[in-house]
Amino acid sequence: MTLDAPLLAPPSAPARGLARYAGLAAQWRDAITSGRWAPGSAVAAEQRLAEQHSAALGTVRQALALLAAEGLIERRHGHGTFVASAIVGAPMLRFFRFGDGAQAPNSAVPQSVVLQRRVVKASAAVARALSLSQPQDVLRLDRLRLLAGAPRLLERIWLRLPECAALLQHPSADWGDLLYPALARLCGVHVHRAQDDIQFAELSKPDASHLGLPAGHPCALVQRRAFDLSGQAVELRHTRGDARAFRYTVEIR
Amino acid sequence: MTLDAPLLAPPSAPARGLARYAGLAAQWRDAITSGRWAPGSAVAAEQRLAEQHSAALGTVRQALALLAAEGLIERRHGHGTFVASAIVGAPMLRFFRFGDGAQAPNSAVPQSVVLQRRVVKASAAVARALSLSQPQDVLRLDRLRLLAGAPRLLERIWLRLPECAALLQHPSADWGDLLYPALARLCGVHVHRAQDDIQFAELSKPDASHLGLPAGHPCALVQRRAFDLSGQAVELRHTRGDARAFRYTVEIR
DNA sequence: AAGTGGTCTAGACCACATC
DNA sequence: ATGTGGTCTAGACCACTTG
Known part of the structure; x- marks a missing residue:
C-alpha cells in the first residue's frame, strides 16, 4: 500500500542535522545566557511554548529537559519553569x-x-x-x-x-x-x-x-x-x- | 460531556505512588544488580520490552533512560541496549x-x-x-x-x-x-x-x-x-x- | 534489507501548587 | 477551580549499524 500524501507534515524547517528539540533548546539557551530571559523569572508554560512553536508537547518537554540537565532552568511540578538564578556559592x-x-x-x-x-x-x-x-x-x-x-x-x-x-x-x-x-x-x-x-x-x-x-x-x-x-x-x-x-x-x- | 467508559484503560497494576516507568526500571535494575542480566549482554529491543510488559514505547524508553543515567545500561544507536560492564578503573x-x-x-x-x-x-x-x-x-x-x-x-x-x-x-x-x-x-x-x-x-x-x-x-x-x-x-x-x-x-x- | 535506538506527533489523564 | 508540570498511550517516520 502506498500513500499519496504523508500522514504527518514534515517539519517546517528541515532539520540540518539538528533535532527539533535541540534547536528549540539552543534558541532558549541563548535567551537565557544573553539575559533576555532574566534569572529567576518564569518561562511560558509547556503548552504555550508548544503552540508558539507549532511543536508537540513531547518535543517541547524534551528541549526543556535538556536545559534542566544543564542547570539553566529549574522545573517545579504544579508551579512552573524558571530561569536558574545564580548559585549561592560552592562553599x-x-x-x-x-x-x-x-x-x-x-x-x-x-x-x-x-x-x-x-x-x-x-x-x-x-x-x-x-x-x-x-x-x-x-x-x-x-x-x-x-x-x-x-x-x-x-x-x-x-x-x-x-x-x-x-x-x-x-x-x-x-x-x-x-x-x-x-x-x-x-x-x-x-x-x-x-x-x-x-x-x-x-x-x-x-x-x-x-x-x-x-x-x-x-x-x-x-x-x-x-x-x-x-x-x-x-x-x-x-x-x-x-x-x-x-x-x-x-x-x- | 461525560464519558461512559474511559478512553484509555487504567494501568493493569494500579500504581502505588510509583510511576509505571519507575516500576519497570526498578524491575530491570534488580535483574542487573542480581546478575540475572550478565554484564555486557544485550537487553531485549525496546519494541519487544514494550510488548512483553504491555506498555507504550515511550514508557519503556523513559525507564531505560533512567537506567542509562544511572550507568547500569549503555545504549548504542542502531545497535542495541547493553548491560554495563565493569569500569576499567578510575585511574x-x-x-x-x-x-x-x-x-x-x-x-x-x-x-x-x-x-x-x-x-x-x-x-x-x-x-x-x-x-x-x-x-x-x-x-x-x-x-x-x-x-x-x-x-x-x-x-x-x-x-x-x-x-x-x-x-x-x-x-x-x-x-x-x-x-x-x-x-x-x-x-x-x-x-x-x-x-x-x-x-x-x-x-x-x-x-x-x-x-x-x-x-x-x-x-x-x-x-x-x-x-x-x-x-x-x-x-x-x-x-x-x-x-x-x-x-x-x-x-x- | 532488516533491526535497532532516536525523534516527533496528538491527545488523554494524573498529581501538585496556588488562589 | 484553575493552571502547571508529569505520566502514558499509539503510532509514524528517521538515522544508524550490521549482515
Whole structure:
C-alpha cells in the first residue's frame, strides 16, 4: 500500500542535522545566557511554548529537559519553569573539615573579613584566567574567612571590570558573608558555574601569619575560576587553608 | 460531556505512588544488580520490552533512560541496549601530574608491581569499610605503581573474601596492570562505582623508601572504597603519592 | 534489507501548587 | 477551580549499524 500524501507534515524547517528539540533548546539557551530571559523569572508554560512553536508537547518537554540537565532552568511540578538564578556559592569549606566541636561537615557560613580592596593591573596569569585580551584593570580583594572566630581560610580574589565595579561603591560590610549573592544583587553578575583546581603547597610567611600558622606550613591551595550565565569567566580566586584539615570526597561513575 | 467508559484503560497494576516507568526500571535494575542480566549482554529491543510488559514505547524508553543515567545500561544507536560492564578503573593517576616529559595529564597506564599478597584478619576499620559483620579474613595486597620506571604511587589494598579469592590462584604477573579488569575476569566481580576520599598526610619511613622520598615528606592519601553492581563494597584501597605532584580539578554545577 | 535506538506527533489523564 | 508540570498511550517516520 502506498500513500499519496504523508500522514504527518514534515517539519517546517528541515532539520540540518539538528533535532527539533535541540534547536528549540539552543534558541532558549541563548535567551537565557544573553539575559533576555532574566534569572529567576518564569518561562511560558509547556503548552504555550508548544503552540508558539507549532511543536508537540513531547518535543517541547524534551528541549526543556535538556536545559534542566544543564542547570539553566529549574522545573517545579504544579508551579512552573524558571530561569536558574545564580548559585549561592560552592562553599570552599566543603574542602575542609575543621574539628570545631561538631564532627559533621561544617554547614555554617564562615564569617568574612575583607582585608584589602583595590583596583590593580591584571598580571599575565590573571588576564589569561579571566580571558582578558589586553592588559586591563581588575578588582583585587583579599579576604579572610573565620569559623567560630578562628581564621581558617585566606582568599585572594580577582574580579572582572567593569562588570563588578559596583562592589567598589558599597562598603564591604554590606556585602554579607557570601560573595556570589552580593555579585548578583549589586552587579547583576550571576555566577552559574565554577571550576576548582586543587593542589598542595606551603604557606608564605605573611599568609601563614594571617592563619595563625608557622611559615612554610603545608596548605591546600584551591584555584577557582567562576563563570556567569554566558560562560564568561568573571572571577579568579586562590584559597589557602591548613593541609591537615583538607578532606574531599569524589564519587566515580 | 461525560464519558461512559474511559478512553484509555487504567494501568493493569494500579500504581502505588510509583510511576509505571519507575516500576519497570526498578524491575530491570534488580535483574542487573542480581546478575540475572550478565554484564555486557544485550537487553531485549525496546519494541519487544514494550510488548512483553504491555506498555507504550515511550514508557519503556523513559525507564531505560533512567537506567542509562544511572550507568547500569549503555545504549548504542542502531545497535542495541547493553548491560554495563565493569569500569576499567578510575585511574589513581588522574589525581597526580608527574612532570615526565609530557605536561599533558598522564594517559599511560602505570606499571604495577605486587610487593605482597596474603590473607589477613580484617581490622575494625577495614571490616567497617567492607561492611563485614564479623571479624573475617580479607585479601591484603601491597602494590607499587611505576611511571617510566620511576615508582610514583604506593597502594595498600584490602579485598573482600571469598569473592576475590580467585586472585590467590593466579600468579600476580598474570593480572595485568589494572586490578578491576582482573577482578572481573578472574573473580566475576564487576566494580561499578567507587568513592575516593582525599587528604594530605606525611610518609612513614618505610612508605617513603618505596617511593624514593625522605621520611616525613608530604603526600596525598586517597582512600577508595569500590562497589560491585549490587552495591556491595568489595575493595578498600589506600594510595599514597608525592603531595607536590597532586593536582585535581572539580567542576561545580 | 532488516533491526535497532532516536525523534516527533496528538491527545488523554494524573498529581501538585496556588488562589 | 484553575493552571502547571508529569505520566502514558499509539503510532509514524528517521538515522544508524550490521549482515
